[in-house]
Each structure stands twice: as C-alpha cells, then as structure tokens.
Amino acid sequence: MIRTGLIGCGYISHKHVKTLSRFSDISLAAVCDVDQEKMKEAAALYQKEDGADSEITFYENYQDLLKDPRIDIVIITVISSLHAKITKEAIKHGKHVIVEKPLALSMREANDVIQLADDCKKDIFVCHQLRYRPLLKRIKELMEKGFLGEPYMGVVSLRLHRSLDYYASSNWKGTWEKDGGMLVNQGIHLIDLLLWLFGDIQSVYGEIASRVSEKETEDVACGIISFKNKAKGLIEANTITKPKNQGYYLSIFAEKGSICIGGPGFNEVQHCYIEHLPDMEDELRKLSVQLDEHYLMYQSFLETIIKKAPNALSAKEGKKALEAIFALYESSKRKQSVSVPVDHFCTADMKSGRI
Incomplete structure (x- = not known):
C-alpha cells in the first residue's frame, strides 16, 4: 500500500481526497493544516468516500508530516508561494511529490526543484490534469x-x-x-x-x-x-x-x-x-x-511510481x-x-x- 500525506486542506484539496479514495493501492495516511477544522473536514471526506474508518494522523506542522516514515508521497495544496519550498523539503525527506500548480513563483526556485528531484531520484508530478x-x-x-x-x-x-x-x-x-x-x-x-x-x-x-x-x-x-x-x-x-x-x-x-x-x-x-x-x-x-481527468492523472502518477513509467507531468x-x-x-x-x-x-x- 502506498501512503500519502496531504499538506493544505483547503477547497482544492477535496478533489485530491476524493480521487485518492477511488484507488485500492494508495491511501491517505496523514493530513496537515494550520486549521484543525479543515483537517477534520479533509479526513472525514476521505473516510466517507473510501467507505472505511481509516486511521488518519493530524499534523499542525508540515515538517512533522515530512518526517513520518510511513509517508511515500506528499500532496501539496497550500498557497502558491510555498509550493517550491515544501516540495524541496519533501524531496530531501525521501518523498515523491504531487504539487498543485504553479510549481514555483521564480525561475530560481523552479530550477532548484528540478535539480533536486534529479539528484535525489524522486518524482514530482505537477497538477496539469x-x-x-x-x-x-x-x-x-x-x-x-x-x-x-x-x-x-x-x-x-x-x-x-x-x-x-x-x-x-x-x-x-x-x-x-x-x-x-x-x-x-x-x-x-x-x-x-x-x-x-x-x-x-x-x-x-x-x-x-x-x-x-x-x-x-x-x-x-x-x-x-x-x-x-x-x-x-x-x-x-x-x-x-x-x-x-x-x-x-x-x-x-x-x-x-x-x-x-x-x-x-x-x-x-x-x-x-x-x-x-x-x-x-x-x-x-x-x-x-x-471529464475524469483527476483520476486519470493519479493513475498516470501511480504508473510512474509503481511501474517506472515515464513521468508525463x-x-x-x-x-x-x-x-x-x-x-x-x-x-x-x-x-x-x-x-x-x-x-x-x-x-x-x-x-x-x-x-
């Protein structure tokens, strides 16, 4: 089972949570947000869509989630200015990353992310679904x-x-x-x-x-x-x-x-x-x-992780x-x-x- 951690539990994260619930070989193991209520909403939504009372860990600090050894993939749905920063930290902790657009707000950050992913041999998937x-x-x-x-x-x-x-x-x-x-x-x-x-x-x-x-x-x-x-x-x-x-x-x-x-x-x-x-x-x-592009996007990413298929995004x-x-x-x-x-x-x- 591939386990994911969600950082950022706002509106856009709900699409990711619903999509995750449709896969049998991937699960939501942890969520992170500064707002406790948003974490509860995201976890409850996943449990409802998944049809099981899954155990989901809550983290108020995203760095604690990144340290969680159970997490294989980090999903980043925070504000744009934090995308590159958290992506780089996740890669350094040995995680693959699914990040909402935009990848970064500067050329330097974008290039740094690309280089770090190559160096650490981790996959980044940018959500252009x-x-x-x-x-x-x-x-x-x-x-x-x-x-x-x-x-x-x-x-x-x-x-x-x-x-x-x-x-x-x-x-x-x-x-x-x-x-x-x-x-x-x-x-x-x-x-x-x-x-x-x-x-x-x-x-x-x-x-x-x-x-x-x-x-x-x-x-x-x-x-x-x-x-x-x-x-x-x-x-x-x-x-x-x-x-x-x-x-x-x-x-x-x-x-x-x-x-x-x-x-x-x-x-x-x-x-x-x-x-x-x-x-x-x-x-x-x-x-x-x-119009099921979110599911198809996740399917492609899983093929990249599991079957080593080319990373299209x-x-x-x-x-x-x-x-x-x-x-x-x-x-x-x-x-x-x-x-x-x-x-x-x-x-x-x-x-x-x-x-």
Whole structure:
C-alpha cells in the first residue's frame, strides 16, 4: 500500500481526497493544516468516500508530516508561494511529490526543484490534469500524427469574473509575492495546453493591466507567442468579465483543419473540421462528456511510481507554462519581446508600482 500525506486542506484539496479514495493501492495516511477544522473536514471526506474508518494522523506542522516514515508521497495544496519550498523539503525527506500548480513563483526556485528531484531520484508530478481529459488527449494525438498538418496558430482565451470578496477572502490572493498573478493562477492550465499541443517556444511578447485597485496583480493580459516550429500563439485573459464567468477557450488553426473548444466547463466542441476526417467532430463531441481527468492523472502518477513509467507531468514539464508566463510578465515590464529560456524572474519583482 502506498501512503500519502496531504499538506493544505483547503477547497482544492477535496478533489485530491476524493480521487485518492477511488484507488485500492494508495491511501491517505496523514493530513496537515494550520486549521484543525479543515483537517477534520479533509479526513472525514476521505473516510466517507473510501467507505472505511481509516486511521488518519493530524499534523499542525508540515515538517512533522515530512518526517513520518510511513509517508511515500506528499500532496501539496497550500498557497502558491510555498509550493517550491515544501516540495524541496519533501524531496530531501525521501518523498515523491504531487504539487498543485504553479510549481514555483521564480525561475530560481523552479530550477532548484528540478535539480533536486534529479539528484535525489524522486518524482514530482505537477497538477496539469487537463492534459488527461480524453477530448484533449485525442486532439493531441491528431496533431502528433499529422492529421492537422502543419500547425499555424493556437489561441487560448480566459474570461472569468473574480469579485472583490474573492480577493478579500484571503490576505494572499491578488498579491505578487504569495499569489503570483492572474496568469499564474487562473491562466496557467490553458497556457500549458497551448504549449503541450504546439511545442517549444522561442519568444513571448505581452502586455498586462490591473483595473481593480484592491489588489496588486494583473486582471487583464494579452500575449503573443512565437513557437520554434514557426507557429504563433495568442493569449487573451481577464478576470473582470461581468457579471460572471464566461468560460475557457482553445482554438487550433492548422494546414489541414481547425478545432475550437470552450465554454464554462471547457468541454464544448464548438467547431471541428479536418480534411478527410468528416466524422471527427462527432467523435470529439462524444469524448467531450468524459471529464475524469483527476483520476486519470493519479493513475498516470501511480504508473510512474509503481511501474517506472515515464513521468508525463514532471517538474520540467510543469516549468514550461510557468516560463512562458514569466516571459510575458517580463515583456510587459521591458515593453519588448523576451526570448526563452528566461534566466531570472520572480513574481515578487512585479510588485514595484502599479501596472
């Protein structure tokens, strides 16, 4: 039995707890949070979903959990600014790690995590679970096998509403130092998909703006990506859509066809045309109702741990979208295109002055 320890028992942790309960060869052995009630909620949820009165240890200090010799894997779902710090400590204690996005809030931290994981021969799995959604896996396969021909342009759109109450609910939300920015939090999944589908990037040009004065970070972002394969990428994102979330969108334009998906649940096939594949739209629509990506992500990670399968969402993979966002932020400061790789960047550097 593989035993996991959960650090951070807030809202997002509940998805992990429910997913863990569906596996027979992995269990939740310990939880950690500064809030006792949140630990009780997470433990009770697991026991309810698991259907057994499992013994779960409570730790108020995450370092005590890391010292627990029973724990094989640590799941990190704390605030963004602590992801890299706790990941590194977990690796040093001999644990594998599942960490929520973003991997880090600086290039130095991201690179340190990658190097440490390599040195200690431990696996890090960054939660970009949308890659495992069957609809998106099929689109990836179509592109890899050349059915769409040469990729020309990819567009991702994020149109969300974040109220003042959202930022007021926690003192870290909307801060460059602890939260990391709108793209780092709300936009990173779409940007990860864009890079996953289109490949490595060469440069990024971007502009950002902040129209909500009650926070530090951006709520509008526009970016142009130049890929190494000569394709172009377009990012448009905001969290000021009124009166509520409109949704998430991904569009692919290529030599032999185009595909557009989106909607509030990011699962509507709004357009599909591929030369010589007239039934593909129907196939994609059928796949669009399959939304069990969290389970499929965990299944992949277990295969990495147990069967030594390749790690599809390693720290190196998790760094890619982060680096693209950092390049966009840096471009907005310098008012010019920024080449990738990015050598030095930290979201806290964006704190000096209004955008």
